[in-house]
Amino acid sequence: MTDDGRVKGETRDERLTRNWNELLQELRVAQTGVQILTAFLLTVPFTERFEDLSDGQELVYLAVLSGSVAATALLVAPVAMHRALFRQGQRPWLVRAAHRCASVGLAALAITVSGVLWLVFDVVIGPTWAWWAFAASALLFGSLWIALPLLNHRARSRVS
Template sequence: MAPSGTQREGRDESPEERADRRWNELLQEVRVAQTGVQILFGFLLTVVFTPQFPKLGSTDRTIYVVTVLLGAATTGALVGPVSFHRLVTGHRLKPQTVAWASRLTLVGVVLLLATVASALYLVLRIAMHNAAVPWLVTGFVTWLVLCWFGLPTWARHRYAGKS
């Protein structure tokens, strides 16, 4: 209980309880991101086997390879928290595991942004063949940055210290 005259901030939980709660929250977030990445990466892997792939020019093939590599890196970063947890389970490292898994997840989200941007650029480049493509992709990436990073950062600063 907080001393009289002082207001206690946050939850009344032990460091272990906090780590457990944060781990469960992180797992839910990673599950959502992993599903999308797995679907996107799966589709990217099949493109090379389509009849149209040999007709792509060298620039489009390079963009495709970069996109696949970004998708693989994204998958690695978003699966990383699972393997990290599995390898350190039982060693009383839950708070550290949550911190590292959180970092890996954030890296995965940044890589997902790059993967989506690259895939969108490739698809629109092939579909539209015009100078509007970079502008469209830039607009879409700006939208994702605002949704994924801008709004949460604004909310964190806007509501910091308020209960």
């Protein structure tokens, strides 16, 4: 494999197919998690303790529910786009659009999970710890999903 992720001797169509298949594998993992999170969030208003939430907590709940639905839409969109464009020769566009949807969907998922953590901490032990939990969660996602890959990219760039 070359530094730009291409396999030697691979045609453009073969690369697009490989990229599409790799993206689908990644989306399978993310889709499952975000769908479970969304399903859980949809049940929360029907629990007894939901009535105990303050107005601010209810707004945060609605924000994280909306974020979860948005993440679900973005992470499932590549499948729907593929189905709509099946056998129409749109693979290059589809791979680019699916990559963008997946990237934005993962960002929405990270923000949503951090928001859910904020809400749980706020309900259980109060706002100060909720903000610490939110910050720690956001830092964890940012470190693993953004900083670590960037560090790897920079290290590889210096070697070549």
